[in-house]
Amino acid sequence: MYRTFLLAGLAITLVIILIHLAVTRGKVSVSAPAVKPRKGLLGLLLCLIYLVTFLCFVVLSVTGFYPVLCTGEPLSGYPLMLHATAAPVFAVCVVLVALLWAHRSRFDETDWNTFRLRCGKAQQEKSDCSCTVFWRKIFFWLMVLLTIPVILSIALSMFPLFGTKGQIFLYHMHRLCTVLLVMAGALFGYLALVSRTRPQ
Amino acid sequence: MFRNSNTRILIIVLMGFFIGVWSLSLPGQQAPPKLGDQPDGNRSLPVHVIKLRGEAAEGEQASVIAPDDEPVLPFSLRQTCGECHSYQNISSGWHFNALDPCVPAGRCGQPWILVDPFTATQLPLSYRPWPGTYNPKDINLTAKKFVKLFGRHMPGGGVGDMIGEQSDDPDAVLRALVTGKMEINCLSCHNGEPAHNQEECASQLAKENFRWAATATCGFAEVSGSAKDMPDMWDPFLGEPPEDPKKIPPQVEYDHSRFLKDNKVFIDVRKKVPAQRCYFCHSTADVTHADHVNADEDIHMKAGLTCVDCHRNGLNHAINRGFEGEQLAHDNMGAATLSCKGCHLGDGSSEKPIAGRLGAPRPEHKGIPTVHFDKLTCTACHSGPRPSHTAHYVKTSRAHGLGTHGIKKDKETLPHIISGVYAEGCDEKIGPHKLIWPAFWGYLQEGKITPILPDTVKDLAGKALPEVKANLEQLKAGNWANFTPEHITNVLKQIGSAESDKGAPVYISGGKLHRLDDAGKIVAEEHQAARPYTWALAHDVRPASQSLGIDGAAGCAHCHTADAAFFFAQVPVDSPMETERTGGIKMVELQPGIDALGIWAFNFSFVFRPMMKTTVLLAAGILALILLWYGMRGLAHLAKVFSGNNQ
Numbered sequence: 001m002y003r004t005f006l007l008a009g010l011a012i013t014l015v016i017i018l019i020h021l022a023v024t025r026g027k028v029s030v031s032a033p034a035v036k037p038r039k040g041l042l043g044l045l046l047c048l049i050y051l052v053t054f055l056c057f058v059v060l061s062v063t064g065f066y067p068v069l070c071t072g073e074p075l076s077g078y079p080l081m082l083h084a085t086a087a088p089v090f091a092v093c094v095v096l097v098a099l100l101w102a103h104r105s106r107f108d109e110t111d112w113n114t115f116r117l118r119c120g121k122a123q124q125e126k127s128d129c130s131c132t133v134f135w136r137k138i139f140f141w142l143m144v145l146l147t148i149p150v151i152l153s154i155a156l157s158m159f160p161l162f163g164t165k166g167q168i169f170l171y172h173m174h175r176l177c178t179v180l181l182v183m184a185g186a187l188f189g190y191l192a193l194v195s196r197t198r199p200q
Numbered sequence: 201m202f203r204n205s206n207t208r209i210l211i212i213v214l215m216g217f218f219i220g221v222w223s224l225s226l227p228g229q230q231a232p233p234k235l236g237d238q239p240d241g242n243r244s245l246p247v248h249v250i251k252l253r254g255e256a257a258e259g260e261q262a263s264v265i266a267p268d269d270e271p272v273l274p275f276s277l278r279q280t281c282g283e284c285h286s287y288q289n290i291s292s293g294w295h296f297n298a299l300d301p302c303v304p305a306g307r308c309g310q311p312w313i314l315v316d317p318f319t320a321t322q323l324p325l326s327y328r329p330w331p332g333t334y335n336p337k338d339i340n341l342t343a344k345k346f347v348k349l350f351g352r353h354m355p356g357g358g359v360g361d362m363i364g365e366q367s368d369d370p371d372a373v374l375r376a377l378v379t380g381k382m383e384i385n386c387l388s389c390h391n392g393e394p395a396h397n398q399e400e401c402a403s404q405l406a407k408e409n410f411r412w413a414a415t416a417t418c419g420f421a422e423v424s425g426s427a428k429d430m431p432d433m434w435d436p437f438l439g440e441p442p443e444d445p446k447k448i449p450p451q452v453e454y455d456h457s458r459f460l461k462d463n464k465v466f467i468d469v470r471k472k473v474p475a476q477r478c479y480f481c482h483s484t485a486d487v488t489h490a491d492h493v494n495a496d497e498d499i500h501m502k503a504g505l506t507c508v509d510c511h512r513n514g515l516n517h518a519i520n521r522g523f524e525g526e527q528l529a530h531d532n533m534g535a536a537t538l539s540c541k542g543c544h545l546g547d548g549s550s551e552k553p554i555a556g557r558l559g560a561p562r563p564e565h566k567g568i569p570t571v572h573f574d575k576l577t578c579t580a581c582h583s584g585p586r587p588s589h590t591a592h593y594v595k596t597s598r599a600h601g602l603g604t605h606g607i608k609k610d611k612e613t614l615p616h617i618i619s620g621v622y623a624e625g626c627d628e629k630i631g632p633h634k635l636i637w638p639a640f641w642g643y644l645q646e647g648k649i650t651p652i653l654p655d656t657v658k659d660l661a662g663k664a665l666p667e668v669k670a671n672l673e674q675l676k677a678g679n680w681a682n683f684t685p686e687h688i689t690n691v692l693k694q695i696g697s698a699e700s701d702k703g704a705p706v707y708i709s710g711g712k713l714h715r716l717d718d719a720g721k722i723v724a725e726e727h728q729a730a731r732p733y734t735w736a737l738a739h740d741v742r743p744a745s746q747s748l749g750i751d752g753a754a755g756c757a758h759c760h761t762a763d764a765a766f767f768f769a770q771v772p773v774d775s776p777m778e779t780e781r782t783g784g785i786k787m788v789e790l791q792p793g794i795d796a797l798g799i800w801a802f803n804f805s806f807v808f809r810p811m812m813k814t815t816v817l818l819a820a821g822i823l824a825l826i827l828l829w830y831g832m833r834g835l836a837h838l839a840k841v842f843s844g845n846n847q
Contacts, residue, residue, distance in 0.1 A: 074571060077798050081805055088812045091819035098826050106830055112841075141830075144823050151820040155813055160567030160752040167570050 002175055003068050009179040013186050024132065024194070049096050054189070056090035059083070061182055087154070094147050101192075105140040136191035142184040149177045236284035237515050248469040249460065253279035255380070255411065266463045267454040271439025274415035274423070274452050277356075278383045286515070287384065293517020296357035296384060298327035305329050307523045307626055308735050312350045313599045313636065314341075315614040316654035318665060320680040320709065320776035322615040323640040323651055324733045327359065332638070332733035339651050342372065347382050347410065352402030353481045353598045356414065357384035363410060371432065378434050379427045380411020387418055389477045392468035395419030398480045402604040409450045411436065420458040420465070425450040478507040480603050484619070484739075487593045487611040498740040509558055510538050522738065524577070525627060540578035540738075561744075568749055575793075577631030577736070581748040584632040584737050585620035587758070587765035587787075591772045594619040594634065613678035616774045622766050623734045623790035630791050633734040637774040638708050639680075641695065642729075644715065645703030649729045652695070661694035683776040688714050689722045710775030711785070732771075734790070753810065762804045767794070 063083040067075050075083060114134040153174035157167055236246075252275035256262035262279035265272075278287045290296070297303045311324035311333045325341070326333035336346050336359075343362040351360060361383060364376020382405070388398060400416035400423070407426035409416070416423040427436070429447040434440075441449050458465050489495065496502070500510070513519040520526065526535040536542050537554045544563055546555025555562060565573075572581075585592045599615050601607045621635040642651045658665070664687065671681035688707050693716065695705040707714040713727035748766075749755040759766040770784035788796045 074574075076571070077795065078801075081802055084805065084812070088815040088819075091816045095819045095822050098823055102826050102830055107834060141827070144827055148820050148823050148827075151816045151823075155816050155820070157569065158567070158753075158809070158813055160755075163564035163566050164568070164570060164573075167565075167568070171570070 005176075006065060006068055006179050009183050013183045016187060017190050020132075020190075020194075046100070049093060049100070052089065053093035053097055056086045056093055057182075057185060057189075059086040060090055060178075064178060091147070091151055094144070098144050101140055102144075105137045107137060110134075111137060132191055132195045136188060136195050139184045139188035139191060143181060143188050146177050146181040146184055149173060150181050153177065231286040231288040233289075233515075234282075234284050234286050237286055237289070245469065245471050248467045249464045250280065250283075250467065251462065251464050253283065255279065264463055265454075267456045267459050271437075272452045272454065273437070274412040274421075274450075275418075276383060276411075277386045277414050281386045289515055290386075290517050291357050291361070291384060293513060294519045294521070295355050295517065296361075298358050299362065303328075306521065306526065308332070308733075309521075310596065310598060310634070310735050311636075311733065312336075312346075313615040314349065314640075314654070315678075316657075317614055317675050317678060317680045318668070319641065319654040319657045320683055321640045321654045321657070322636060322638065322680075324636060324638055332729075332731065334651050339653055341653065344372065344375070344379070344408075348405055348408070350598070351382055351405045351410075351413070352601055352604050354382070355385055355388035355481075356382045360384075360410070374432045375408075378430050378432060378436065379408045380436070382410040382413055385414035385417065387414060387467075388480075389473045390469050390471070391418065391477070392470040392474060393419040396477075398477075399604050402601070407450075412450045412452065415452055418467075420455040422453045423450060424448065424453075472506065473508045475501065475506045478511075479597075481597050482507075483597045483602050484737075485595050485602065487595055490595070490609070496740065496742075499743045500741060503559075505558060510543070512538065523627075523736065540582075544578075563744065567752060567755075572749070575630060577625065577627070577629045579736070579738050579741075580622065580629075580631045582744075583739060583741050586742075586746075586748070587622060587769060588620065589765050589769045591618050591770075592620040593617065596634075608678035610677035610679070612674070614680060618771060618774070619737065621734060621771055621790060622787050624792055625734075625736050628793060630794075632737050633790075634737050635732045635734045635771065635790075637711060637732050638730065639710075639774075639776065641691070641705065641707050643699075643703035644706045644713070649706060649708070649713075649727070650703070657691070657695070660698045661691040664690035664694050680776040682778060683709075685722050685777065685779070688777070689716065689720070692716050692722070693720065710773050710777060710780030712780070732790075756806060756809075760803045760806045762800060762807075764803055767791070767796075767799050767803070 060083060063079040063086070064075065066079065067073050111134045114131055117131075153170045156162065157170045162170060252265035253262035254265050254273045255276040256279055262276065263273075265275045281287070292300070305328040308330040309326075309328075311326045311330065314323040314325055315321060324333045325336050325339075325346075327335060327337075329335075341349075343359045343365070347354070347360050347363060354360065361381050363379065363381045364373050385401070387393075387396060388401070396417060396419045398417050401413045404410075404413040404416045404423055408428040409423060409426065411427070412423045415421045425448040427450050429442075430449055431442055434442060434449065436450065439449065439451075441447075460466070485492065486495065510522055511519050520535050520538050522539050524539050524541060526539065537546075537557060542554065543557045543560040544555060593611065594617050595602060595613070596617060597603060599617060600613060607613075615636055618635045619632075621633045622630055623633045623635070625631050625633065640651045641657045642649045652660075666681040666683060666687055668675060668681075674681055692705045692707060692714070696716065704715055708727070708730045711726075711730050711732065712724040713730050714722055714724050717723050744750070748758040758764070762768075765787070767786070767788045769787045771787060771790070772784045773780055775781055786796065788794055788799060
């Protein structure tokens with residue numbers, strides 16, 4: 001069942017990305033103002049953070065999902081060690097990304113209007129740039145939110161707090177939340193790339 | 201329709217045919233139940249004031265034993281107990297059914313170990329097809345010889361009932377009439393008499409008094425004399441002494457005061473077998489601390505249980521061994537619920553809760569990832585000696601004759617059994633085992649090795665064996681002599697030249713097969729037969745506070761450090777050759793499902809575990825603060841918006 005859930009989650013993510021690409025191709029690049037990339041050491045540092053985040057994201061996803069999708073065995077051995085090595089690095093990277101993007105990801109009037117539009121209580125906007133940004137923000141906060149149970153479910157299992165039933169619950173929670181985190185993280189990353197809004 | 205008589209006859213015949221076919225398809229019929237086989241439900245035990253009965257042929261009524269008979273005969277448990285309890289059904293039980301090929305062998309258990317220090321032999325034997333053991337029948341070890349060697353720690357029956365049977369040797373059949381057979385001695389287990397002396401069985405077997413062995417143990421009879429000294433034509437039922445006055449025939453003297461009216465005797469029969477009876481055959485002792493002063497008894501015993509509270513059986517004596525999956529080996533109603541998991545955890549799929557039997561506490565296993573329960577047995581954390589870098593040598597009742605007179609008490613007495621070895625069992629789970637390195641001479645033919653009995657080795661190559669004088673200290677201690685490769689070579693040559701048609705002579709020891717190459721030089725190579733034989737241990741169970749993995753993070757370190765004994769302790773190689781004793785194998789080599797480098801790396805990573813936990817928890821905390829901060833600000837803004845709208 002988890003395998004099905006995982007495949008469905010990955011498929012939905014991919015479909016959303018493909019649909020968004022198909023629908024907004026060219027429109028975003030025309031209407032979205034260009035972002036001035038940061039130069040110098042700060043720019044390099046930011047690039048490094050994003051790169052490490054992405055790499056850890058990939059390593060964790062591959063090591064975590066490969067056994068489920070391909071072997072059917074629980075994660076163990078060298079993949080487990082790789083997973084456990086990348087995990088704290090990813091956690092730190094998520095904190096840094098959260099600190100970098102939290103301010104620009106806070107909701108404003110435009111987002112409120114977009115929300116009202118989705119609820120049918122406002123008129124159609126001329127461009128969907130705000131819609132893209134809106135969803136980018138949504139997925140950002142979802143990613144931040146989901147990272148917490150993903151971390152806690154594994155970290156708490158390492159303490160003598162939960163018995164066998166609790167361990168099983170934490171394990172399932174970790175697996176469930178990671179799928180949602182992957183979806184949110186992938187969509188946030190994609191939308192962050194395509195939206196390229198001016199920092200506020 | 202059935203008016204035609206031919207039709208009726210045909211129908212009757214057909215019915216009879218189908219009933220016959222159906223009854224043939226039924227499993228082997230057990231003997232009809234006797235008086236004592238059908239309990240009425242009363243929980244108290246019937247008082248056994250009964251007549252003792254002597255041996256009798258099939259179909260004959262056994263005579264009643266009286267203390268003043270001429271001659272005074274030993275009583276037969278088959279006839280005495282068999283009057284009310286079906287001997288046939290009882291003899292199908294685990295303690296007696298080793299020779300039955302239809303009985304599932306189940307989990308590998310402790311073998312009988314044939315030892316001979318002079319020929320450096322420690323050979324694991326079993327009638328059950330446990331891999332790594334050898335069937336006594338295949339090495340011409342007759343039932344009689346087997347009983348003389350190992351009957352000291354057997355409750356009789358099984359191979360004991362086979363003495364003289366299925367033998368082509370008419371002398372063996374005749375001797376069986378003189379010595380008798382070693383029937384099931386019900387008193388070995390069920391006698392509550394404090395004077396019951398199981399050690400007497402060993403003394404009597406040495407004298408081939410098989411028929412008298414049970415009587416000697418009962419506590420109200422004394423047996424003297426020796427059947428071994430009697431001629432083949434001596435009749436025990438006539439009791440006439442042989443011509444040689446120095447040879448005393450077996451004689452029984454009963455305590456007259458025990459005999460009541462009509463020659464009935466009170467026997468303190470216990471349905472719930474006292475632990476003392478089990479301990480005689482099932483004791484294990486540290487070679488350096490055999491006094492058990494610092495050893496604690498099994499936690500279940502301290503909690504008030506006895507052996508038979510878990511190791512139960514019905515009339516069929518199919519005793520519950522208690523390992524996981526036993527219910528698949530034989531259909532014992534208690535097998536599933538009386539295992540560690542069955543009692544303490546129950547079966548989650550069962551409609552009726554079965555955990556908690558006998559007050560078994562339910563373990564929480566806080567902080568233990570569930571993968572441990574897939575990879576490890578319960579006993580891995582809870583039983584036997586803790587993992588240690590120092591080899592833990594033990595002696596056992598059955599291997600070393602503990603509890604009998606005249607045994608050697610030296611630390612080095614053969615066989616050398618190493619305990620607390622964490623190895624993978626038949627269920628592919630790691631658990632504590634006892635281990636023995638087989639050492640024996642044999643013939644190799646078509647990849648299969650047939651062991652040679654020590655006496656045969658002495659006959660064929662006695663002069664090539666190490667000198668007794670040069671190895672007196674070791675041999676006195678029951679340890680093997682010091683062998684050199686030259687000794688091995690010479691013995692192999694002698695065996696080979698004496699009996700070249702049985703295959704190439706080989707010697708197994710130290711985990712290697714030794715043979716002669718074409719040039720006559722000794723070569724050592726790997727062979728399945730040389731692999732150590734292991735059998736799982738389950739006792740003594742330690743209290744929860746002494747289990748592995750307790751104490752949080754410190755508990756993880758019991759097994760998950762770079763040099764943890766659980767994986768990396770050296771299991772010494774045992775061999776009569778000093779050159780082979782220098783090395784050892786790592787515990788992880790006995791755990792085929794574990795990659796040595798992988799587990800080392802995994803264990804090493806635990807150094808960084810506290811750091812990792814701190815980092816991720818801090819990260820989660822910061823993320824929560826970010827969410828809280830912006831969440832609060834968002835809520836405040838929303839509140840402003842809504843209040844502004846209302847105005």
